[in-house]
Amino acid sequence: MKNHLAGTHDNVGACSQVSEDVMNMFLQLLSGKKQDNIIDVDCFEEKNIEGKSKGGTMDAYVTKGRAKQQGLNQMMKQREPVIRDICRVIYGHALAFNLVKSPLFKKMLKSVGEYGVGLKPPSYHEVRVSFLKKEVDHVNASLEVYRKEWKKTGCTTMSDGWTDGKSRSLTNFLVKNPSGTVFIKSIDTSGVIKNSMKLFEMLDDIVNEIGEENAVQVVTDSASAYVGASRLLEEKRTKLFWSLCAAHCLDLMLSDIGELMVFKDTIIKAKEIAVYVYRHAWVLDLFRKFTKNRELTRPAVTRFATAFLTLKSFQDRKLQLRAMFASEERARSSYSTSVNAKKAQGTILGDARFWKAIKYCLKCVLPLVKILRLVDGDAKLAMGFIYEAMDRAKEEIASNLNHVRGRYKRIWEIIDTRWDLQLHRPLHAAAYYLNPM
Template sequence: MALRSKRESTTTKSNDPIWEYCSRINGNRMNLKCNYCGLERWGGINRMKHHFAGDHDNVAPCTQCLDNVRELCIQILGELERPKVNEKECFQEEEKEVQMVGGKRKTSMDAFVTKGKGKEKQQPLNAMVKKREPVVHSICRFLYGHALPFVLVKSPLFASMMEAVGEYGKGLKLPSYHEARVTFLKKEVDNVNAMLEKDKKEWKRIGCTLMSDGWTDRKSRSLTNFLVNSPSGTVFLKSVDTSNVIKDAQKLFKLLDSLVEEIGEENVVQVVTDSASAYVAASDLLMEKRKKLFWSPCATHCIDLILHDICGLPIFTDTIKKAKEVCVYIYKHAWVLSMFRKFSKKRELKRPGVTRFATSFLTLRSFEENKIPLGAMFASEEWAKSHYASKVDAIKVGAILVSDDKFWKSVKYCLKCVNPLVKVLRLVNRDVKPAMGYIYEAMDRAKEQIAQNFNHQKIKYERIWNIIDTKWDLQLHRPLHAAGYFLNPK
């Protein structure tokens, strides 16, 4: 019996190429795990195909799989839905498509809208190329003319659109402005709402998280996007202009309360916002009214604030300031930048962002990686002979990179303090797996790694630990994080 099961398993895997990209859980061929993103789902190999294809058909799309895997699954699923036609009928149909009518080809899009495999190979290769080239050129001109991103050609929606056009054949009347703006927009809204019903059923079954994401537009309005997250994925709920409520805890509470009411109090497990004082006060009022839900601050925002406080220490402020001066000087002068790229073999210096404090430490890491090229460039004969070398700002930058040993020691010190925290930031800021059950352990490991980086000499890392502990105790030390850690089998 065991031999028979093994033989059946081998046969199944060899027949379906998608078995290479997923694994069985406890040997059960109906309970599978994605080898790319780790998603575990019941439903067998067919459900995994929808997962890789990213068509949102009763399973969340894979965000990590390779493009060729996604295209293969789209092709397989498309072939399953297409009615089967015998080879003789297909050949006769294609022969009709290339007949000359009044000096023009009578063509159908499906003769050249293909994915590289299929019965179109029965046509002569030269005829296929001549037939396909002007159409593809026309499609590409549309992308170029409207400055659309080239990645659109990889979209399943783009492939679906072209297949639909091909199946319609000659004589398709293009959509009018009114149809695109009104008629079919309403139909698509209805379609999205129908898809949303599936998510709402899951919210009722296992609960969900209400999340907020604030930003400021070009008119300086404070806008907040509200989203609902569950194991099936994240759904955009609405965007609200919060300019007149963002600083008022009572108004924020009423807004959050109305959203919980809209989703259903019995469905909301937690509400996640940033840790601004108004949101903290509003969330306390919300938990007081809604006894079954929890408020949690955004872990990414909290860790970013930890990095912000660390940036305020004198050694970090001075080191980051010098690194910015070097970056600004090199990238401001085209000849200097070209020379740097020649010495660094086209490796770049990462320039710090305005709001994300982690980018400052990514800048310092790029300096450490380019320490030798930077020193060699400013000590080279080519640099000494250039007219830039005698300028005041160039002399200042050269002194930082060549003569200032304290700068490079400070870069090394800063990275020893912060690299473990940046790893935690990446963990909580990615969608590969839910981070709730890992934050406790990740923060403990980060603190331990910082101590190890300084051979447990407490005087070197004590201030860093104090900053971490302050933010952790005030914000990240939440009941749900503790429960997730306790229930995580890993």
């Protein structure tokens, strides 16, 4: 029965209706099977001895076991309608399924269970006003732990601009130090996004809020208004550094490289093929059959990184793509006769330069994409590694192209221009110098 409910397929079929937590419970029981058996035998022997001395029988012990099993069955029956109601809330309000993995969700259910019968749900006013204010106070109180850390280690203020569904320009402000990243506030910057003085005043207020003595640097993107605002900020607060977002700078490098003719033409052709494949459900289904459900597009942290990782997907699926476009199944379909279909087929099957260009493009840009992953991830603090990473990337590009300077000269020039103008900052140099690795 344990193997049946645990779904181990060990001499018994797996139960198709068992819930995940019950399955996990029986898997844990089976993992300690040897110890469980010893306990069961000892208990059985003790009961058997007691049966002789106190008039008990083996039947009584077995009956007790059956009662326990019936209790477990009853518990599972009572759980099902409760879980169904919880799931209906998730389904009815289109909530993400991974909500059930949230520690907050689990804590909520635990609190409800501990309260017991008769809990009155929160009112609309409580959710919207009373408890919202209490939660804001709680979050502000929890920030004090981080503020104490900021005084010890200093911190970085980061601005992250984006556009919402109403086409408003919003800017999120976050503060980062070795203890973690904290969201401070979001501001509607639609009216000031191109005004250096207004942006300066906004950044200055943020520095005041976190404490000038705590602020080591401010990180923004490279928009001209932000560059002007940050220079004003450095002039007023002489101990503060401004740095350009490294991920944004690397994306601009990839953008500049993408404007070179061979890169631009190759990306355009790849996009045309991807559009043809993904626009028609039948063609997409055929493509997935040939590639075993692999995708042709590769989303990445930035738009230009996505373009180059899509080229990597083309290279990885070259044989499957050629086989699909050459297949009789596609040739007989109505999706092979349009102008776009014939153009895509000509590129895939008849344009050898397209595949050579993809290989060349990837040799030039993948080392930069690696750095983009480094600076955009949270695996480790990246600032002390950027100098070395950029040097290694340039050397890797040269090595990929067999050190033929004419093939990588223009790429190096683009990297150096962006690096010298935007990313070559004093803090990066100090972090590199002080990095023991």
